Amino acid sequence: MTTVVESEEAGFTAVTDQPYMYVRKLLVEPDWRRYPGWAKVSASDWQDPQWQRAHSLKNIGQLRAVVGDLLDERFYADLAADQQQRATMSMLLPPQMLNTMAPQWDPERGALTELFYADPIRRYMLPVLSDRHPEWCSHPYAERDSLHESDMWVVEGLTHRYPTKVLAELLSTCPQYCGHCTRMDLIGNSTPTVSKTRLTLQPADRQRQMLDYLRATPTVRDVVVSGGDVGNVPWPRLESFVTQLLEIDTIRDIRLATKALAALPQHWLQSKVLDGVSRVARLAAERGVNLALHTHINHVQSVTPLVAAATRGLLDAGLRDVRNQGVLMRGVNATTEDLLDLCFALQGEANILPYYFYMCDMIPNAEHWRTPLWQAQQLQLSIMGYLPGFATPRVVCDVPFVGKRWVHQVVRYDQNLGISYWNKNYRTVLEGADGDALNRAYPYFDPIDTLPALGKAWWRKNGHHAWDTALSAAEIDSSAPAPVGGTVCESYGAAAGANGQQASGSPAGEPALIPLPLRNGRARNET
Ligand code: SF4
Secondary structure (H helix, E strand, O other): OOOOOOOOOOOOOOOOOOOOOOOOOOOOOOOHHHOOHHOOOOHHHHOOHHHHHHOOEHHHHHHHEEEEEEEEOOOOHHHHHHHHHHOOOOOEEEEHHHHHOOOOOHHHOEEEEEEEEHHHHHEEEHOOHHOOOOOOOOOOOOOOOOOOOOHHHHHHHOOOOOOOOEEEOOOOOOOOOOOOOOOOOOOEEEEEEOOOOOOOOOOHHHHHHHHHHHHHHOOOOOEOOOOEOOOOHHHHHHHHHHHHHHHHOOOOOEHHHHHHHOOOHHHHHHHHHHHHHHHHHHHHHHHHHHEEEEOOOOOOHHHHHHHHHHHHHHHHOOEEEEEEEEEEEOOOOOHHHHHHHHHHHHHHOOOEEEEEEEEEOOOOOOOOOOOOOOHHHHHHHHHHOOOOOOOOEEEEEEEEEOOOEEEHHOOOEEEEOOOOEEEOOOOOHOOOOOOOOEEOOOHHHOOOOOOOOOOOOOHHHHHHOOOOHHHHHHHHHOOOOOOOOOOOOOOOOOHOOOOOOOOOOOOOOOEEEOHHHHHOOOOOOOO
């Protein structure tokens, strides 16, 4: 808490104690030459996207070549153990991204190890075994493809999950791999613990089928062009795809998804790319289509002058907006200060609109990152009122089979067991003929290590059951602790049925708990 007292000459004291104190901070590019392996790297090499890609770190030997004995052997051993036993993503780290770890470290201060262990970027881009919880490393109901995106593919790579919106996965690679990637089922190379699913169609065939579906489906008006990361799609191919999207009259919003804006801004600063962006932006403007870029930045350390310059270039080229969808993670950004520092840097210094923070999804081995719902709710409340309203991000929970919900839209929440229940107001392609889809209560789960002792004990006893059995036990098991806190039962939208009627058999105001239509069952959490 900081106290600032204004001059008495002003006639009043305008600033009192605040939980968060905004102080403008200018962006800084950390000096990459502090690492022995990059001591002689020139500014022109650093700004060259080909140099960045060619020197991206793919293994521990390459990390050692850059950082050397500034990191203790125990760190390298911890990293190797994680890669062998737990990592769901392989290592791929552009120099730009590594350079944002421990930016305050000064070679005069000696060893880097402790700063590195504690660093928020390191904690999600370069996870080590000791980061993870020894008992509750995975939630019993964690799943590969936890959002069931591939179940909702209408053609390979095109997820139709919301009535008017689709996600087009053009490729399965990125210039960087994030430890918490929600598409760990598909994205990147296989790891010792995860054999990845593979796209089977040729890229040109996949794109043709996507475009055919969109031409034939005029109810879809919004396309997220993603992957992977569109920063890995050769620009002529991406431009061709976007241009063909713009020829479909019913498409009114197009969003290009790329974390490379932060991890490899050098890519988006290339004149051949910006010239291409300018061409499609002009076409979008002529057709009245909103063409924007969405990025994924989780911590203020990632927001550097190069990121701001790339954003400026994209906006000058004619994009309507550049927005950020971060992921809320313990040890990375799950404090009021971290979230607001990031948002002020994005909005005030880099022209990137803070838009969403997703709760980290329920993929395997992600429990140490995931936050309980109550914490996400508290964080949402704690960031209100500081940023401009239009730049105040929403904290959202992406509930399997439901979609994104603001964290306060939960309809029932048992904080002892860490089970929240949600409902929805539209059907996905999985539920076209399912009359009960809008009457269900869909469960979501807090990380078990955050529960009280009674809750942990309940999960030790029940976590091995299929989840409909376990949830029934939660409803009737007399050994279960009484639900507390959280949120009371309330009807929100479809909670009371599509036409406002109660779901049959449920108490007034409470949606029925109906087992979910699992297509792949619990086996999907077996990596
Ligand atoms: S950039 Fe996105 S798709 Fe790629 S690894 Fe990170 S979270 Fe996954």
